[in-house]
Amino acid sequence: MKVQAWTSMDGAARPADRSRRHCALMLAGSLVAALAGCSSAPRSRPGPGAPGGSVRPVAALNLTEDLREALLARTMLVVNTPYTYGGNSPEGGFDCSGLIQWAVGGITAARLPRTTSQWAQVSNPVDGRDLQRGDFVFFNTLGGRYSHMGIFVGNGQFVHAPSSGGTVQRVRMDNVYFARRFTEARSIFA
Template sequence: MDGASAQCWERRSALVLAGSLLAVLAGCSTKPRPAAQAGGTRSAQALNLADDLREPLLARTMLVVNTPYTYGGNSPEGGFDCSGLIQWAVGGITDSRLPRTTSQWAQVSSPVQGRSLMRGDFVFFNTLGKPHSHMGIFVGNGQFVHAPSSGGTVQRVRMDNVYFAKRFTEARSIFS
């Protein structure tokens, strides 16, 4: 290995180590930034996308199953955390300005009652002591897709999974 390659390798290793440390120290949910830091004011106005965008959302979501989890990640190339996955998937079907954190997604979506859960709706979980600390996209047949945690990949999981069934808090929708 020549000098330039060795330096590149060392930088890459340091970045991977730093990213791994961040992922271990933090959960999926990130603290919302104040509006001034988020790039202007952000209203909590609900998204009301057309129902015919549900399937394109699911198709886009399924494209990135097996993509590595990365804390703060929001792209197939850089990996995903749970809310980054949602932001990327929804960003492919609308030009609307989108939230980033799980709590912000809860603010711009509407509650779904009981058996009204449909493909493309969001499911929220309490994994860090707060109701919107983790989220995924319901894909039907009792399953959802999410970016789980450090060391994991975007995956399809059953809603009745022992871990998630105990932590489920609510379902919400961005569709009208």
């Protein structure tokens, strides 16, 4: 549909302006709805090491520092993989916590969590000034402290699985959307 722009004498909004505002509101609503998948429990899927059942971590992870670069290498391998709600593999796509589960699963045999809030429970707080490559960054995108997450990769950037229709991507921490929603950094490294 083509919207013709015109100017009224009384300063009323032009049809093209209303259309742009409507599109912007629809896009923002879609982004919020898509990010909801990150904080929700995924569709029922067995996790690694738990045939037919969900994985429930029993203790905090404290991996050795020498695994940081292996985590980053694994994470960077799947940049541009499509977002899929509940996804946790390169073949099936990723949501934000599924990306983390897959990446960490490649460097440890430990039982791993699935949701963003579970990842927060098994990781340790990191002061923002001490943020290191391989640490997790959490965002409040839906009214919850841990509704979205990614992996910090250095140079002020993190990798995450953003939303429906998107792909796993590298984004700057000072991105206007994420900078306002950043809640904390956490680490699974001792």
